[in-house]
Amino acid sequence: MEKIGLIYGSDTGITEEISSAILDQWTACEIEMLEVTDVDNSDFERFDKLILGLSTWYDGDLQSDWETYFEDEFTNIDFTGKTVALFGLGDQYGYDDFFVDGIGILAKTILKNGGKVIGKWSCEDYDFATSKAQIEGEDYFYGLALDEDNEPEKTTERLEKWLQQIEKEFGF
Ligand SMILES: Cc1cc2nc3c(=O)[nH]c(=O)nc-3n(C[C@H](O)[C@H](O)[C@H](O)COP(=O)(O)O)c2cc1C
Numbered sequence: 001m002e003k004i005g006l007i008y009g010s011d012t013g014i015t016e017e018i019s020s021a022i023l024d025q026w027t028a029c030e031i032e033m034l035e036v037t038d039v040d041n042s043d044f045e046r047f048d049k050l051i052l053g054l055s056t057w058y059d060g061d062l063q064s065d066w067e068t069y070f071e072d073e074f075t076n077i078d079f080t081g082k083t084v085a086l087f088g089l090g091d092q093y094g095y096d097d098f099f100v101d102g103i104g105i106l107a108k109t110i111l112k113n114g115g116k117v118i119g120k121w122s123c124e125d126y127d128f129a130t131s132k133a134q135i136e137g138e139d140y141f142y143g144l145a146l147d148e149d150n151e152p153e154k155t156t157e158r159l160e161k162w163l164q165q166i167e168k169e170f171g172f
Contacts, residue, residue: 002029004170005047008054009036009065014148015055015089018159022051022087025163028172037065044077049170052106055089060098060132062105070105079115085166086119086143087159092128093150100145104132107142118169119143119162125154 006023010016016035023033034043036054044050055063062070086107090100107117120140123131126147133141144162146155 002049003047004029004031004049004051005043006031006033006051006053007036007039007043008033008052009063009069010053010089011055011057011063015053015063018087018089018146018148018155019053021159022053022163025160028167028170035065036069039069041073041077044082048082050082050084051087051166052084053087053089054102054106056095056098056100056102059095060101062102066102066106070109074106075109075113077113079110079113081114082110083116083118083170084110085170086117087146087162088133088143089146089148091149092126092145092147096127096129099126099128099131099133100141101132103141103143103145104134107133117142119166121145121158121162 008015008019019033054066086103088100088103092099110117121144123139123141
């Protein structure tokens with residue numbers, strides 16, 4: 001049976017909580033959740049479908065574990081034939097020039113390395129100035145943006161809708 005890889009990195013545990021919620025809610029197929037600190041590129045080879053989760057820190061930087069992995073290994077992954085959905089945690093008011101930048105940093109590398117990114121998400125319901133996660137020329141993020149700092153009450157609905165969306169886009 002097909003298995004999705006859910007790989008996340010989290011500094012204070014928020015992205016980890018969301019990842020656990022995805023694990024609980026996902027019914028379309030088996031799913032394996034891994035923390036990015038425990039992953040190497042052979043883990044990426046095991047999955048054709050992936051969900052990647054991360055937060056953004058310090059004015060547009062990747063979450064610290066993702067940052068280490070990104071520089072050492074992620075940029076070398078051949079994503080040909082792989083389909084990837086991304087979600088990111090951020091703070092649209094405190095960091096409105098860098099809101100969920102991490103989503104964009106990963107998405108652009110995946111696309112450059114031959115992968116397909118699914119799960120784009122409307123920017124309409126957010127209040128930010130600039131974001132690397134925004135697709136150029138579109139009012140969409142490359143993936144799901146969640147803001148537990150300011151809008152925790154919106155997370156459940158956003159996540160539920162997005163999971164339905166990516167289930168279809170993954171082809172289940
Ligand atoms: C010092 C600091 C820097 C941050 N920088 C950013 C940022 O540049 N962009 C953003 O969207 N959120 C930023 N955030 C918000 C975090 O991404 C947010 O709190 C997130 O939920 C943390 O998730 P985690 O516990 O999984 O790491 C920052 C938060 C702190 C405390």
